[in-house]
Amino acid sequence: MRLLRPSWTGLLRGWHHQHHRRLLLTTSRGSNGEREEQQHSQWSSPGSRSEQLLYAAFWAGGLTLGYHWLTDKKNHVLLEGQKVASEEELEATARLWHVTNRKELPTYRADEVEQHNCAEKRIWVTYGLGVYDVTDFAENHPGGDKILMAAGSAIDPFWAIYQQHNTLEVLELLEGFRIGNLEGLVVTNVDDELGSPWSQEPQRHALLKPASKRPFNAEPPIGLLAEQFYTPNELFYVRNHLPVPVINPEDYELEIEGGAKDKTLTLEGIKALPKHSVTAAIMCGGNRRSEMTQVMAVKELSWRAGAVYYAKWSGARLCDVLRERGVQPDDTEHGIVESADLEPHFPPIGSIDATHIGAGSPGQMSSWPTR
Helix, strand or coil: EEEEEEHHHHHHCCCCCCCCCCCEEEEEEECCCCCEEEEEEECCCCCHHHHHHHHHHHHHHHHHHHEEEEEEEEEEEHHCCCCCCCCCHHHHHHCCCCCCCCCCCCCCCHHHHHCCCEHEEEEEEEECEEEEEEHHHHHCCHHHHHHHHHCCCCCHHHHHHHHHCCCCCHHHHHHHHHEEEEEECCCCCCCCCCCCCCCCCCCCCCEEEEEECCCCCECCCHHHHHHCCCCCCCCCCEEECCCCCCCCCCCCEECCCCCCEEEEEEEEECCCCCCCEEEEEEECCCCCCHHHHCCCCCCCCCCCCCCEEEEEEEEEEEHHHHHCCCCCCCCCEEEEECCCCCCCCCCCCCCCCCCCCCCCCCCEEEEEEEE
């Protein structure tokens, strides 16, 4: 039986020399049958390739165990000396990412972001100061194609409604798509200065998608219209031809002219008339015009499918208003309604032609949405 006792010195020399040496011990039986062990002072020739690999494995295993032992010891000391942040603290930090300017990323203007509003041009969105390219994520969005409602614009108003986005997992995912910073300073346009006809435009809901900004015409995302039976007032589509007139309710007057008896009603006077309610849908005549332009060029605003809303309207009937002027139920007259935003150089834009506006047309109402 042959036993091998590896020599550390021989092993180390083996890395630098061609031959290894090992000590040979032989065991034999004596004449009396007893076991005898004799040591010969002779070093063997190099061992096999498998033995060399075995020695190397012993060394590697020892070094690995030593490394892990020291590393675990060090990490244990560090964990004892510092507090591990909780998930709530990490989430609170993540909520500040979108309002933090990342200097290593480029800065984009809002009009540059607006150009990236479809997959062909890449889908960009903004959140706070961050600009994000979510093209590759859009198909996997849990909410389906609703993410396209914010294409080229801000997701802030959507996330204000859908609070489930404000989690650490989602915030980390969004920040991974960040490509830049949104230019924070907005240069004041000359037209916004005091005295401009556009200087007192009302504030609109952030979800409205403008078909034009001056005059302001816009529609809500089509996906939101089906979420409620009645369209929320702030999500009504907006149709204007001119700047929105500034009207003080206390000074408002409705002038009814024509014939022998003119009449002026205040807003309170109109509200004092019998109140009626009608539930109806109202749609712009140009709704879905953007689809027509795909076939041939069409003038006017390129509306998508959101220029429609459904509401419950309450107010005075037109026949009751006209009765205040003296119009009788069997009278037949032609009327034109002029709005407060009348352009003096053009025909009345807010006009309604009616051949029968007497008491026999109760559907005409001077009203406002109540739902």
